[in-house]
Amino acid sequence: MNEQAERGAAGETGGRAKPELLIGAGSMDEIAAYIDAGADAVSFGEQRFGMRLPGDIPEDRIGDAIRLAHAKGAKAYVVCNGILHNEVLPALPGYLQTVAEAGADAVVFGDPAVLIAMRQTGVKLPLHWNAEMTSTNYVTANYWISKGATRVFLARELNLDEVIEIKRHVRAEVQVQVHGMTNIYHSKRTLLTNYWQHQGRALDGERLDAGRKLYLVEEERREEKYPVYEDANGTHVMSADDICMLESLHELMEVGIDSFRIEGLLKKVEYNVAVLRSYRQAIDAYAADPDGYSFDESWLEPIRRLQDPGRELSFGFFYKEQVY
Amino acid sequence: MAKTTVTRQQAAVRTVERPLYTKLKPGQKPELLAPGGSLEKLKFAVHYGADAVYIGGQKYGLRSNADNFTFDEMREAVEFANRYGAKVFVAANIYAHNEDIAGIEDYLRNLQDIGIAAIIVADPAIIETCKRAAPKLEIHLSTQQSTVNWQAVQFWKEEGVHRVVLARETTFEEIAEIKRHVDIEIETFIHGAMCSSYSGRCVLSNHFTDRDSNRGGCCQSCRWKYDLFEGGGDEFEPIPGEVEVNAHRTMRLGEGMGGVPLFPGEDPFMMSAKDLCMIEHIPEMIRSGVESFKIEGRMKSIHYVATVVNAYRQAIDAYFADPDGYELKEEWLQEIYKAANRPLNTGFFFGPPGHKDHIFGPGDKRIDYDFAGLVVDYDEASGVTTVEQRNHFKPGQEVEFFGPGGTLFKQKIGELTDEEGHPLDAARHPLQRVRFKVDRPVKPMDMMRKRTGKKA
Numbered sequence: 001m002n003e004q005a006e007r008g009a010a011g012e013t014g015g016r017a018k019p020e021l022l023i024g025a026g027s028m029d030e031i032a033a034y035i036d037a038g039a040d041a042v043s044f045g046e047q048r049f050g051m052r053l054p055g056d057i058p059e060d061r062i063g064d065a066i067r068l069a070h071a072k073g074a075k076a077y078v079v080c081n082g083i084l085h086n087e088v089l090p091a092l093p094g095y096l097q098t099v100a101e102a103g104a105d106a107v108v109f110g111d112p113a114v115l116i117a118m119r120q121t122g123v124k125l126p127l128h129w130n131a132e133m134t135s136t137n138y139v140t141a142n143y144w145i146s147k148g149a150t151r152v153f154l155a156r157e158l159n160l161d162e163v164i165e166i167k168r169h170v171r172a173e174v175q176v177q178v179h180g181m182t183n184i185y186h187s188k189r190t191l192l193t194n195y196w197q198h199q200g201r202a203l204d205g206e207r208l209d210a211g212r213k214l215y216l217v218e219e220e221r222r223e224e225k226y227p228v229y230e231d232a233n234g235t236h237v238m239s240a241d242d243i244c245m246l247e248s249l250h251e252l253m254e255v256g257i258d259s260f261r262i263e264g265l266l267k268k269v270e271y272n273v274a275v276l277r278s279y280r281q282a283i284d285a286y287a288a289d290p291d292g293y294s295f296d297e298s299w300l301e302p303i304r305r306l307q308d309p310g311r312e313l314s315f316g317f318f319y320k321e322q323v324y
Numbered sequence: 325m326a327k328t329t330v331t332r333q334q335a336a337v338r339t340v341e342r343p344l345y346t347k348l349k350p351g352q353k354p355e356l357l358a359p360g361g362s363l364e365k366l367k368f369a370v371h372y373g374a375d376a377v378y379i380g381g382q383k384y385g386l387r388s389n390a391d392n393f394t395f396d397e398m399r400e401a402v403e404f405a406n407r408y409g410a411k412v413f414v415a416a417n418i419y420a421h422n423e424d425i426a427g428i429e430d431y432l433r434n435l436q437d438i439g440i441a442a443i444i445v446a447d448p449a450i451i452e453t454c455k456r457a458a459p460k461l462e463i464h465l466s467t468q469q470s471t472v473n474w475q476a477v478q479f480w481k482e483e484g485v486h487r488v489v490l491a492r493e494t495t496f497e498e499i500a501e502i503k504r505h506v507d508i509e510i511e512t513f514i515h516g517a518m519c520s521s522y523s524g525r526c527v528l529s530n531h532f533t534d535r536d537s538n539r540g541g542c543c544q545s546c547r548w549k550y551d552l553f554e555g556g557g558d559e560f561e562p563i564p565g566e567v568e569v570n571a572h573r574t575m576r577l578g579e580g581m582g583g584v585p586l587f588p589g590e591d592p593f594m595m596s597a598k599d600l601c602m603i604e605h606i607p608e609m610i611r612s613g614v615e616s617f618k619i620e621g622r623m624k625s626i627h628y629v630a631t632v633v634n635a636y637r638q639a640i641d642a643y644f645a646d647p648d649g650y651e652l653k654e655e656w657l658q659e660i661y662k663a664a665n666r667p668l669n670t671g672f673f674f675g676p677p678g679h680k681d682h683i684f685g686p687g688d689k690r691i692d693y694d695f696a697g698l699v700v701d702y703d704e705a706s707g708v709t710t711v712e713q714r715n716h717f718k719p720g721q722e723v724e725f726f727g728p729g730g731t732l733f734k735q736k737i738g739e740l741t742d743e744e745g746h747p748l749d750a751a752r753h754p755l756q757r758v759r760f761k762v763d764r765p766v767k768p769m770d771m772m773r774k775r776t777g778k779k780a
Contacts (some may be wrong), residue, residue: 018664077397083491083522086473086501112479133538134419134468136777157530158421165422185546187595188493188672194679195593197554214594215583216550217569218532225581227551234522235595276562310581322534324388324541 018287021258021279022175023081025270026055030269031068037273041075041259043108047232048088050108052183054210054265059095063102075105081130082233083188084111092117095158100125106150115147126150127312128175132183133157138169145172151259156182156243159319164255173258178245179275180263181227182316185237192230206288210266225310227266240267243316244303247284247295254290259266272300344500344505346613353644354617358633360412362391366401368630371769372728373637376411376443377401380622381432384416384424386468387622390538395434400701402439411441415622417466419524419538420447428754432458445522453486455484462486464511468524472498474505481508489618492518492600493672499612509615512642513600515632516620516658518588518671520546520682547683549592555583591735596683601668603632603660604652606639608673627695630771631663634728655732662693662773697772699764700757702765709762710743717774718750725762727770735763 007070022041025031031042031246033153046056058064062078068140069076084092094118096107106126107114107265118125129135129144141152151173154163167174192208208214208230215225216237224240243263246254252260278299286293309312348354358374360366369377380392393401398412405412414435418424432454435443438752442462445451446469464487465471465480470489480488487509490499494512503510515552517524527537528545535541551569568588587593602609609617619632635656643650660668667703669681697711717723717737725732740748740760743768751758 076612083470083525084473084476085493086498089475111473111476113473113475116475116479132525133599134446134524135450136419136538137422137447138454139425140420141448143452157527157536160424184524184531185521185529185595187521189520189597189677189682191520191593191595191682192552193683194677195684198682198684199587199590199678211668213555213583214586215553217553217581218545219549219551221532223581225583226550228552237528237595317530320534320536322530322536322541324537324539 018283019221021276021283022075022077022259022274023262023264025055025057025264026053027057028061028068029063030054030264030272031065032072033076033089033269033273034264034276035072036068037276039074039276041077041105041264042069043077043079043106044108046081047082049082049084049092051082051186051233052236053075059098061200062099066099066102066104069187070103070168076103076224077106077108077128079108080114081108081110081132083186084113089117089199093121096125097121108153112147118148132186136162141166141170141174143173145170151175153177153261153277157317157322159320160248160251163252163257163318167255167257175259175261176252176257177243177263177316178249178252178260179267179279180242180267181238181311182243183236184226184239184264186234188234190230191235192228213266229242239316241312241314241316242307243318244300244301244313245315245318246278246282246300247290248315248318249279250286250290250293250295253283253286271303271306274306327469344503344613345505346503347507347509348613353640354615355511355618356636356640356680357413357618358629359516359619359624360393360401361387361619361624361629362753363393363397363401363628365622365626366412367404368409368626368769369633370405370408370467372630374619374633375406376409376413376441376616377396377623378413378415380415381431381435383427384418384420384450386415386417386540386542388537390466395438398435398438398440398641412439413442413464414440415447415466416445417468418450419468420449420542421539424539424581425449428453429457430646432461434754438459442486444771450680451485452481464489466523467491467513470522470524474502476522477502477506477510477778481506487511489513491522493522496608496612496673497674499614503613503738511616512609512612513671514602514609514617514636515600515622516624517599517666518597518620520595530581543595544597545674546597552586553583554586567638576655583698585667591684592682594682597671598681598683599664600671601657601660601664602670602673603635603639605646605670605673606643606652607650610640610643613714625663625695627693627749627771627773628663631659631726634726636731637728641735659726659732663691665691678740692775693724693773694776695771696774697751697758699725699766699770699772702762702767706763707765708759709766710757711753711772713751713756713758715774716750716752717761717772721774723774725764725766725770725772727767731764731766731770733764 020040027042044057067295100123108128112133127149128151129149135155141195153175210229215227227238355375357376358369360377360379436458444464446466465487466484467489470491489511527533529537529543569585570592694715696715696717701710726732745773
């Protein structure tokens, strides 16, 4: 609770309290390991309602997962950010009730059906708005805040100036992805299955999920590999590079960004633990002495050692200009 | 065109027979909504039978490469459409960045003053500004919001949205479920190109070319060729040298990239979807209760717009003239093929698209017909038409005329003259006006096409 008050103050005082370090977890073991490595919060859920999770925590175990996170002093957010089709709507109110009763600290949503379902259940839970690449300006962020969102998770395609401007204008918490891959394409179509069938290949026993480690290379871009996988939500193509804002984290801390999200998808637990440890060091160092803070190159070393040589560590879109 | 199994179609139609909300009164036709990529295209769309046309302005719309309308052009468009009793909508469907916010209010007020009937919009920032600053504009929620379920539709209805354009990922069953629960106008696509992703959920262009797909910069990267590899981690050895990746080439990968190509020697992986075409399913579309049928294609040609609008207009009219006796006329389908540059399919309407609904080889098929001339005048006494040249043609050439209301006939061009009566050996110059006898009466704005390729 104290941490929450501290973070709440951050927006007003301009960043002296610590930002939250948040990562997605796909199992009870990951929840434990990530919190031990320094995560202040973990997010998890299941494919029915959430998208691009590192693993499913089924409904009958989600209470345990929430309690585990809490026992270790971390927050637990339940991810329901899918584009929801009619068939899952009947189960949604009951699911929200379950996670509310188990003490979830927030529900992450993108589809407005979640707001309707919340109203139906009468359950009151903080809501985090995540509409992926469409979460792009502060007026829209404030709109969803007026609908009940307590936090907005910004699009990964914004530059730093845009992020700062949004933070300045928004009446709730702002979350930014600081490390890992991003989703760059999401289709309802089963494009990998289609491709196999086009070749006349049998699909029995063929894995097309994230564990298979499939990737695409574009004709003109031979240095880049784009992970691709299929699941209940369709086909997902991920970025060729991993965002790594560690060096520039102080810029985000200076303006009081409330939550730093690590995207741990398609990475080994060992890698994510190293990432969490490094970001933890940076956050703690800055909080202890913001004016005297300087980035320590050695924090990057453990990440570099484990980084896939075929994937670049980049600043994502933070320092880019886009045209249209 | 490949047909889905009869059983699936029958099943889909059966589920539609529950009571549905619809704003259409008995006997009232759904709106046929056509793309107006330019002022000229808008005029053809309206003339060929569209009940409404959607256009883009100079700001806030996707398709930044279309001939987007100035306010003056919008005024002319509204005036023209009014003569036919048709409406004009403006697509203001970007996901705005902070820098786009400032001009929205003025822009929308202008649209309202001009007499635009509705904006097609995805971003709540633009929706809210519209409600506040331009309340006379109807708000149509864009397919960019990827609305697929009835509770989301309910949410937007409560927000004061007048109409929801559903995501293309909705089946007939899902549409029926939506229409069973929510009393609001629904618009669905009926024809044209489709994003293979959920609309709005693709930033391939941003990554490949730094062009923002959700603000008009989409460069259709989903239609490029890709190669599929296995092995994104350190357990795979880096690939040395050249590797055969598909049937067409080998490739040298970037340094440090490990893995094995999955289908060397085969077709590359593609994410390209075939174009939607529902003309063979007009009864199902009409029985769904959907209030507006949308044709995609602001970037497509006048020939496409006129041909496609004409075909759907005739089909819809024929259905309402005699629902029980309705039959698809083969010539409507043939007309569609003459304007199709991609293979066609029924999208998600009957269920998830399979591999046959995607393009894996060279996707674009050459259209075998070119727009060759526009009828500007017809003299009944002499049977002579004055045609404005839009492509080369000459005496002896076989051409085809088509126009609203079912005009469709072929003929060979006889003697060709200029407007003064001087004989010509060919119509060479764009917009040149020429005269020749036609076998049947034609009307201004009827169109003439010629076959291309081997039979040019």
